[in-house]
Amino acid sequence: MEKLTNQQILDAGLTDWRRLSQALFARFRTGDFATGLAFVAAVGEAAESAGHHPDVTLTYPRVDLRLVSHDVGAITSRDVDLARRVSEIARGLGVPAEPAGLAEVELALDTADVAAAGPFWAALLTGSTDAHHGDDVVDPTGQVPLLWFQDTDAHETPRQRFHLDVWVPHDVADERIAAAVTAGGRVVDDSEAPSFVVLADPEGNRACVCTVLGR
Incomplete structure (x- = not known):
């Protein structure tokens, strides 16, 4: 299956869905457990x-739903087609989508020695060093956020080494940034916007507010 570009995904017109870091996400407000269960059963079929x-x-x-073609490691036409079908099911059940409520959090750690730090964090977060893949620690169960290692020069001066990457839909990033600033934060660097803005x-x-635009 061919990997889709960000522009191809945007052009697909998936109004209920947003790409965050590596997958398509959607949230549907079912209102009660019985409706949610019926919706999930229909999606399962x-x-x-x-x-x-x-x-x-x-x-x-x-x-909440997440779609990605695991065998390709990317979003493909299979994900787009199923996303459209899920939206059709939601409309048939009268279940509205809430794309503005989507978010995905990743952990980022500055390190000058990924080979040394990676196995430790994999073992700590997942119980197995097998979860360390290149620059990432990925929990196969999805219980803990992805941790990625940002290359940096070795240093001893105390500084912040961990930060959060908060992935949000591209069309709500400005609103999210404004809310954080209103709540007492400040913009440190917006030179890479709309890809990411440092707060x-x-x-x-x-922390960084991240979108798929400009990547």
């Missing part, structure tokens, strides 16, 4: 028919 399966999280008021809290701790 569609997934079985397509031979392609989303990650699904069912909670009392909502259902700091009142004590100087930094």
Whole structure:
């Protein structure tokens, strides 16, 4: 299957779905558990028919879904087709989408020695060094956020080495940044916008608001 570019995904017109870091995400407000269960059952039938399966999280008021072609390691036409079918199911059940509520958090660690740090963090976060892949620690169960290692020069001076990457839909990034600033934060660096904007809290701790645009 061919990997889709960000522009191809945007051109697909998936109004209910947004690409965050590596996958398509959607949130549907079901309102109650019974409706959510019916929705998930219908999505499950569609997934079985397509031979392609989303990650699904069912909670009392909502259902969250994540779509990516694991065998390719990217978003493909299979994901777009199933995303459209899931949206059709949601409309048929009267379940509205909430794309503005989507977010994905990744952990980033500055390090000058990934080979040394990687196995430690893999073992700590997942219980196995097998979760360390190149510059990432990936929990196969999805229980903990992805941790990626940002290359840096060796240094001993105390500085912030961990930061959060908060992935949000590209069309709500400005609103999210404005909310953080209103709540006492400040913009440290927006030179890479809309790809990412660096923010700091009142004590100087930094985080990045990230989107797929400009990548």
